[in-house]
Amino acid sequence: MAFQLIFPNHRAKSKLAEKRPVDSGEMSSQVRLRLLPSARCFFDEPIQVKVAGLRSRQVVTMRARLTDEKGVVFSSSATYRADGSGEIDLKRDPSLSGSYVGVEPMGLLWSMRADTLHKSFKENISFNPHVVKFSVHEGEGRMLAEAANERLLIGDGVSLLPIKEGNIQGVLFTPPGEGPFPAVLDLSSFPSEKRASLLANKGFVVLAVAVMTDKPDNVKEMHLDHFKEAVDFLQQHPKVGSKGVGVISRSKAADIALSLAAYVPGVEATVWINGCSANTVIPLYYRKRQILTPLPLDLSKLIPAESGAFIIKDSFQNPLAEENKGSLIPIEQAKGRFLFVASEDDLHFDTKAYMEEMVERLKRHGKDNFESVCYPRAGHLLEPPYVPYCPSSVHGFAQQPVLWGGEPSSHAAAEVHLWKKIQEFFRTHLSCDATQVS
The missing domain is CATH 2.60.40.2240 (Acyl-CoA thioester hydrolase/BAAT N-terminal domain)
Structure with a gap:
């Protein structure tokens, strides 16, 4: 239906x-x-x-x-x-x-x-x-x-429930009413629930999960199975009527989102915001075997700026280099839809180049299951609109302040446009079936 x-x-x-x-x-x-x-x-x-x-x-x-x-x-x-x-x-x-x-x-x-x-x-x-x-x-x-x-951040009737079940550690936001509602897994690199709570106000069941729940130095490997548990949890929720789950992500979390789309059934719509086309920093395992090597981050290549922050963009190696091809995520095997979002003034990743490479790869495989949007003069930290613009803050992996990029006015306009586009994308591709709701 x-x-x-x-x-x-x-x-x-x-x-x-x-x-x-x-x-x-x-x-x-x-x-x-x-x-x-x-x-x-x-x-x-x-x-x-x-x-x-x-x-x-x-x-x-x-x-x-x-x-x-x-x-x-x-x-x-x-x-x-x-x-x-x-x-x-x-x-x-x-x-x-x-x-x-x-x-x-x-x-x-x-x-x-x-x-x-x-x-x-x-x-x-x-x-x-x-x-x-x-x-x-x-x-x-x-x-x-x-x-x-x-x-x-949270409207009347929206419920907030901390979830600790199996390997899932997150917060579930549920709209008022019986549904059926479409389901979205909101992946953030580090704990943050703002985007998830605002999406719940719009009529989505949203589970917010952080990719990093420990200090990065303590994380030696990452397991896609843990995030598959979150997808399964949403599909089994009594208020969820969508046959598949949407995933929204940015930065490091975006490569986990691509991996879910490529390897895990039931991921119908993936929003990738200012991420990488490869698995970054930490090796990724699935079903007890390593599926992706890590794209290295070389912190000796940090470039200092006048503000005391650093530019980290050149610290990531080229994912297309022969020695790094084991980190490239095979999105061509994904069954669901993609929305790729790139900021042209992203000072964290070479986001536009990564997006163009993924679009070309999908086309070579005869795929048209994607749409893309590029924002000139916008920076890395695209948020829901009307949040104070952030030029620099401490990077979770580098543990140094980094510049995120973006001209404030253009960045703010991009956030307004993108927020509407995200909702339209999920509503279009997460169809709901009332018979699935008990």
Whole structure:
């Protein structure tokens, strides 16, 4: 049966819609800062920021501030000029200077930077919202108005359940209702559940599993069987109606996702984001034998940058070199569909070249089970939209800060486009059969 039942979490939406726009005039009796359509929304939803009650053509500074679960403060600021009526609308008006310039409706969010170097935003997955404080100031001085934006990662009715079963260690997110729902295995290189919780809000049963659950130095081999257990777990879940499972991944996790698609039955749709076409760093085993050798990482080839971070891209060997061909993942034997996503300014992997090589290989084998998208001026860390852009942070394997690449505005636009594309891809290729749900 064609899948038609996957929609955003309307129950959560309706509750959010009941919230009224915030009006804050406490700092000044005239100035009002409004967040539309609501001051409470999901993390991946845009808002419209408007200011009224200013003097005609008045120049003000707008700021945003957010504290993550580690206590790191992220902030941004931008200078705006009011129109003749004393109003500013970020959807219409350009920032003149500051963290970004030009018309960027969500610029105050994605341009937020950490107050210390080499930090990425760390989310705490809970039912409590992350609060972004927006404010309007006279120049750099007196606050004229402020408003709080409550950004939720989990909607009403979505359940969160830690899973420790066999070799599976992860977190299961289940939408409200009986289903049937399509199933997605969200693989991250290191523990992270933000993307999984947001997909569950859209009507997917999602199991978030980290590829690395120990320090990389302690991991001498990796077993695909452990991730097959996660695929089987999802297929047997009573609310799952899709005949196969989707897999979403990025970076090191992306080569595990390709390996699942190539070797494990039941993987119907694989999203590969800024990964490698080969198995990287750690040998991969399946059914008690080694199936892929590791593509080496040579940390002596790290290139230092002015910020104190390093460029790691040249530290990976060429997977097409004769001595590394045992690490190439045989995706040509996969039965499911692929969505390949490459950022052209990825400073971690030569992602575009890897993607082009995989596309050519599939074509040579007479395959057309793929689509690809390339984002100019975007960096390695493509996330769900409206997360603070991260230029550099500590690399899990190198244990040094590395540059991720990307021009912030283009990177943010890529995240908005990709997030919609991921959902469309899974809805198209993970058909649901109501008879499979008990």
